[in-house]
Amino acid sequence: MRCYFAPMEGLTDSIYRRLHHKYFPGLDRYYTPFFSPTMHRKLTNREERELPIADALDFTVIPQVLTKVPEDLLWFAAVCKDRGYNELNINLGCPSGTVTAKGKGSGMLADPDQLDRFLDCVFSKATLPISVKTRLGFTDPREFIQLLEIYNQYPICELTIHPRVRKQFYNGAVEIELFDHAVQNSKNPLCYNGNLCSLQDISSFEKKYPTVGAVMLGRALIADPGMVCGGTKIDTLEQFHNELLETYTEVFGNARNAMFRMKENWRHLLCNFEESDKLGKRLRKTTDISEYKAITQEIFHTLPLRKMLLADW
Numbered sequence: 537m538r539c540y541f542a543p544m545e546g547l548t549d550s551i552y553r554r555l556h557h558k559y560f561p562g563l564d565r566y567y568t569p570f571f572s573p574t575m576h577r578k579l580t581n582r583e584e585r586e587l588p589i590a591d592a593l594d595f596t597v598i599p600q601v602l603t604k605v606p607e608d609l610l611w612f613a614a615v616c617k618d619r620g621y622n623e624l625n626i627n628l629g630c631p632s633g634t635v636t637a638k639g640k641g642s643g644m645l646a647d648p649d650q651l652d653r654f655l656d657c658v659f660s661k662a663t664l665p666i667s668v669k670t671r672l673g674f675t676d677p678r679e680f681i682q683l684l685e686i687y688n689q690y691p692i693c694e695l696t697i698h699p700r701v702r703k704q705f706y707n708g709a710v711e712i713e714l715f716d717h718a719v720q721n722s723k724n725p726l727c728y729n730g731n732l733c734s735l736q737d738i739s740s741f742e743k744k745y746p747t748v749g750a751v752m753l754g755r756a757l758i759a760d761p762g763m764v765c766g767g768t769k770i771d772t773l774e775q776f777h778n779e780l781l782e783t784y785t786e787v788f789g790n791a792r793n794a795m796f797r798m799k800e801n802w803r804h805l806l807c808n809f810e811e812s813d814k815l816g817k818r819l820r821k822t823t824d825i826s827e828y829k830a831i832t833q834e835i836f837h838t839l840p841l842r843k844m845l846l847a848d849w
């Protein structure tokens with residue numbers, strides 16, 4: 537079973553991916569958070585940093601794109617190909633109101649005919665393999681039956697399914713019956729994404745779905761970055777954290793912004809630690825970098841890791 541790191545805007549940027557691979561090597565792929573190409577046909581400095589030349593990396597990265605304009609996607613695909621990437625992933629899942637209001641992300645699932653025309657144009661001209669990350673639908677999970685018929689008409693190199701609809705965002709139960717429908721009826725290879733929280737979850741999934749080749753993990757890997765790579769040792773986690781903070785400080789030119797960036801990781805990391813309520817509260821409140829460093833040190837050195845993480849993989 538291949539394991540991928542999910543794209544996560546504000547979390548899995550290029551710095552995070554490089555350092556994650558340094559401290560926890562072994563994942564099959566990393567997906568970038570989405571790029572939104574515009575008619576200006578030029579990468580910004582930040583986008584250039586987020587899309588490093590693929591040959592400079594010793595791990596596999598798949599760029600993700602969010603657009604409803606086929607020409608913008610095709611331009612971005614050509615840029616990715618030039619920079620050495622071998623695949624482009626289309627985001628058909630983003631639930632954010634500002635994205636769906638423009639008919640993008642999971643907003644594209646609300647108009648299957650337009651989605652069909654979009655994919656037709658993309659697949660007739662694409663110069664590199666295209667994968668798709670989708671939800672089950674916009675409002676009703678049963679929309680997926682028709683959506684899968686559309687996906688089946690195109691050579692999607694991998695179809696990642698997050699079995700929720702837009703209004704669920706990332707919460708509530710996943711509709712596994714409709715994933716089962718995909719397993720039985722998809723003409724394209726599948727990847728599963730959603731609520732896999734532990735190695736046990738992955739191994740049960742693998743037993744239940746032996747024909748599905750890949751799983752994509754998001755929040756659980758931010759919380760437990762070594763989960764599928766030999767386990768998360770506290771010393772390694774601390775070194776990973778410290779080098780992330782240092783690198784963000786250099787790149788942002790500002791330790792406070794680096795600290796706010798790291799606090800996004802702590803939303804997930806904190807649940808690794810027993811009895812983290814008090815220090816977690818102080819961590820969320822502080823706006824002072826020295827205090828932030830002291831609190832994180834105290835967390836790493838005094839709080840016990842939850843048993844799940846200490847298990848001998």
Ligand SMILES: Cc1cc2nc3c(=O)[nH]c(=O)nc-3n(C[C@H](O)[C@H](O)[C@H](O)COP(=O)(O)O)c2cc1C
Binds near residue numbers: 547629669706732
């Ligand atoms: C903060 C955050 C940012 C995300 N950014 C993206 C994104 O850029 N592209 C995307 O396809 N999904 C994005 N997702 C969704 C994740 O890729 C994934 O589908 C979701 O977290 C469910 O998987 P999980 O249960 O393993 O966490 C994001 C999710 C979160 C929580």
